[in-house]
Amino acid sequence: MRKSYPVLPSINALPGAARYRGMRIGLLGGSFNPAHAAHRHISLEALRRLDLDEVWWLVSPGNPLKSTADMASFSKRLARAVETARHPRIRVMDLERKLGTRYSADTLTALKTLMPHTELVWLMGADNLATFHHWRDWEAIFNAVPVAIFDRPHYFRRALSAKAARRFHAARVTETRARTLAGMKPPAWVFIHCPRHPLSATAIRARDASWLDKGQATDRQAASALKGENVQGLQESHSSHNSAKPESVMSLKTLVTDSLDQDKAEDIVTIDLTGKTSIADYMIIASGRSHRHVASLADHLLRRLKEAGHGSCRVEGQTQADWVLIDAGDVIIHLFRPEVRAFYNLEKMWSANIADDSAVN
Secondary structure, three states, rough: OOOOOOOOHHHOOOOOOHHHHHOEEEEEEEEEOOHHHHHHHHHHHHHHHHOOOEEEEEEEOOOOOOOOOOOOOHHHHHHHHHHHOOOOOEEEEOHHHHHHHOOOHHHHHHHHHHOOOOOEEEEHHHHHHHHHHHHHOHHHHHHHHHEEEEOOOHHHHHHHHHHHHHHHHHHHHHHHHHHHHHHHHOOOOOEEEOOOOOOOOOHHHOOOHHHHOOOHHHHHHHHHHHHHHHHHHHHHHHHHHHOOHHHHHHHHHHHHHHHHHHHEEEEEEEOOOOOOOOOOOEEEEEEEEHHHHHHHHHHHHHHHHHHHOOOOOOOEEEOOOOOOEEEEEEEEEEEEOHHHHHHOOHHHHHHHHHHHHHHHH
């Protein structure tokens, strides 16, 4: 029996919902089985092209249109999504599990009830638009919020000739108006022509059934396979790279923790990622007391990393200083304000993922 919302959904599903008042938020729903670089690519395009404040990945407990035969556990899909997103303006959410919704139309109804003063945009790849008419209450979704469709390989013609595109043909707006889409009265939708990322979850699962253990290395393997490159060579290269310098990895980890401790970072947690993902050997999480403290922790750490010969670190979120991510290669550092850290709770997600892997093995 379908879920409906005659009364206000539990506020516990989205604590602090009022903080999103006046914001523009893109919603990317799906099973994320697994999350991969193309999801991140679409999200970054949405942030830029639609002038959004944030993009939320709504990881579904179960997709009604997909078989559960090759569906990974929810906790592993959620943890993989967090690992893949790695951006301070992309939030990975388990809202559908908390709301108890199974269909996107119901999820939108609940979110609009919880956040009546937030401008929401539904985000989809062109591959989803091609089959969108099979979704439950698909017309209600178009009538509930503006929709943005992002080009995907091999789907441009199929998507624009699909039933949903024909049904709402008159509501399509030009790309030149994309930055104002969030504030438009639905139905309103735009097709975004952007670089087409080649990865898909189907391709990843077909090429590597053990993607849960190999983390983001799977993305590189799938991309290499699509280009006809030597996947085995990539695996050997990555393995030898990790095994060739264990002392330098430990030295880097010590440098990071010493820097954070010296600058009085709070609740420093180190998570060993060995055997769980190939993106890094360690993840270090710490809190700053304020925006200024987080920014100071990041600035001082980046300076010490550069002095130690790690000058090519990738940094995100330094301007806002709510969540600063520093990718130092073998060590990834997340610096949070306390309330932002509590919201994302990376420690819990990674602990659950590691525990699940141990149970399977």
